[in-house]
Amino acid sequence: MDFAYTPEQLELKARAAAYAGLLMTYEDEAERAGGPLPAETVHKLTRAAMEAGVYGINMPKEWGGAGLTLLEQVIVEEELGKVTNCLWDIPWRPSNVLAKAAPEQRERYLLPILRGERFDAFATTEPEAGSDAGAIRTTATPVEGGWRLNGEKWFVTCGDVADFLLVQANVLPDNESTLFFVDKDTPGVQISRTPQFMHSAVNGHPEFVFEDVFVPHDAVLGEVGQGFELTKDWFTDERLMIAARTVGVAERALSLARDWAVSREQFGTPIASFQMVQAMLADCAVDIAVNRSYTHQVAWEADHGVDRKTLHAKASIAKLSASEAAGRVVDRCLQIFGGRGYDRSYPVERMYREVRVDRIWEGTSEIQRMIIANELVKRGTAFLDLPVS
Numbered sequence: 001m002d003f004a005y006t007p008e009q010l011e012l013k014a015r016a017a018a019y020a021g022l023l024m025t026y027e028d029e030a031e032r033a034g035g036p037l038p039a040e041t042v043h044k045l046t047r048a049a050m051e052a053g054v055y056g057i058n059m060p061k062e063w064g065g066a067g068l069t070l071l072e073q074v075i076v077e078e079e080l081g082k083v084t085n086c087l088w089d090i091p092w093r094p095s096n097v098l099a100k101a102a103p104e105q106r107e108r109y110l111l112p113i114l115r116g117e118r119f120d121a122f123a124t125t126e127p128e129a130g131s132d133a134g135a136i137r138t139t140a141t142p143v144e145g146g147w148r149l150n151g152e153k154w155f156v157t158c159g160d161v162a163d164f165l166l167v168q169a170n171v172l173p174d175n176e177s178t179l180f181f182v183d184k185d186t187p188g189v190q191i192s193r194t195p196q197f198m199h200s201a202v203n204g205h206p207e208f209v210f211e212d213v214f215v216p217h218d219a220v221l222g223e224v225g226q227g228f229e230l231t232k233d234w235f236t237d238e239r240l241m242i243a244a245r246t247v248g249v250a251e252r253a254l255s256l257a258r259d260w261a262v263s264r265e266q267f268g269t270p271i272a273s274f275q276m277v278q279a280m281l282a283d284c285a286v287d288i289a290v291n292r293s294y295t296h297q298v299a300w301e302a303d304h305g306v307d308r309k310t311l312h313a314k315a316s317i318a319k320l321s322a323s324e325a326a327g328r329v330v331d332r333c334l335q336i337f338g339g340r341g342y343d344r345s346y347p348v349e350r351m352y353r354e355v356r357v358d359r360i361w362e363g364t365s366e367i368q369r370m371i372i373a374n375e376l377v378k379r380g381t382a383f384l385d386l387p388v389s
């Protein structure tokens with residue numbers, strides 16, 4: 001077994017950390033804006049991400065991506081996760097399933113993303129279909145030349161900045177779950193509401209209505225009936241990246257809280273000398289250390305060909321464990337800052353609000369537990385084993 005970073009991985013981590021440092025200088029501005037940054041700032045940060053090799057990290061080099069393995073992506077996302085206000089969305093990471101697009105679709109949708117010209121968003125959730133993704137009601141009715149889409153999609157992350165969506169819809173008459181490319185400027189596509197969420201993110205999560213939206217035959221990603229499988233592939237990667245980012249945010253919170261604890265004095269001594277504060281610091285360190293190791297392990301296994309079902313369950317373990325741990329870590333770190341932790345000018349206050357959604361999006365903690373339990377019941381404990389090289 002070799003747990004050491006290679007010199008290349010270490011260099012990648014340093015590069016990602018330097019870029020994350022640049023993003024951090026925009027946190028206060030993003031918090032004040034409570035929404036998107038000016039277009040020229042986003043453009044500048046996009047160019048910087050490309051130069052740093054942290055843009056389009058999940059796509060091959062020959063298409064214009066950074067061509068990183070999943071383990072390398074985890075290394076990058078852990079650094080980016082330290083940044084608040086979802087500024088980590090600026091170094092765009094297209095939906096992994098776009099790699100399965102047909103060559104013409106790739107030319108039209110994916111390659112422009114990797115040049116920073118187009119942006120995608122993934123739309124599966126509906127008012128009546130959240131955890132129960134099988135309950136979606138958006139339909140695609142066959143018509144001459146293609147389909148007509150009707151339905152509603154909620155909480156579409158980056159739906160405000162995206163110029164096209166991947167929409168999960170049921171193809172009639174057999175309700176075959178299918179992913180469609182839908183350009184946002186297609187007649188019948190409307191943003192009905194942009195909810196204000198707990199975090200102040202640079203990108204929004206609007207709700208969309210689709211009314212008789214015509215899409216041509218070549219707007220299907222993969223094949224008719226593959227929608228669920230593709231969405232599952234998207235979830236697996238995203239869950240692993242959430243695990244990586246929540247390890248990152250927890251580490252930044254602990255670093256700030258540790259520095260505060262050794263410098264802040266009460267009762268004539270640094271608060272770090274009080275055992276109750278030390279216990280909080282120690283528990284944070286444990287939460288971070290074990291979740292970093294496991295997230296790295298699962299990404300490594302994915303790169304070494306672990307089967308899809310096992311990976312799906314392991315990504316759920318990583319997401320569940322790391323996101324819940326980050327919630328505990330940030331809560332303790334806020335406590336160590338005392339009243340200052342509750343002050344909006346301290347990053348730990350933002351982190352406290354921001355990590356909450358990591359237990360909800362890309363499947364709630366309860367849904368992750370269901371996935372893990374299902375795997376356990378069906379196949380036993382073997383999926384927990386370490387792989388054999």
Ligand SMILES: Cc1cc2nc3c(=O)[nH]c(=O)nc-3n(C[C@H](O)[C@H](O)[C@H](O)COP(=O)(O)OP(=O)(O)OC[C@H]3O[C@@H](n4cnc5c(N)ncnc54)[C@H](O)[C@@H]3O)c2cc1C
Pocket residue numbers: 122123124125129130131132154155156157158197205357360361362363364365366367370
């Ligand atoms: C900020 C934000 C961004 C998002 N971005 C996107 C996006 O880009 N694209 C997209 O498609 N969706 C997105 N979502 C939607 C997100 O994935 C859903 O909110 C999530 O899957 C939960 O669905 P729900 O909100 O309908 O809650 P529900 O499914 O109604 O769940 C409510 C509660 O019931 C629990 N529950 C449900 N079923 C079970 C069960 N079988 N067993 C035990 N407990 C259960 C849940 O865990 C939860 O606690 C986003 C959500 C948010 C908040």
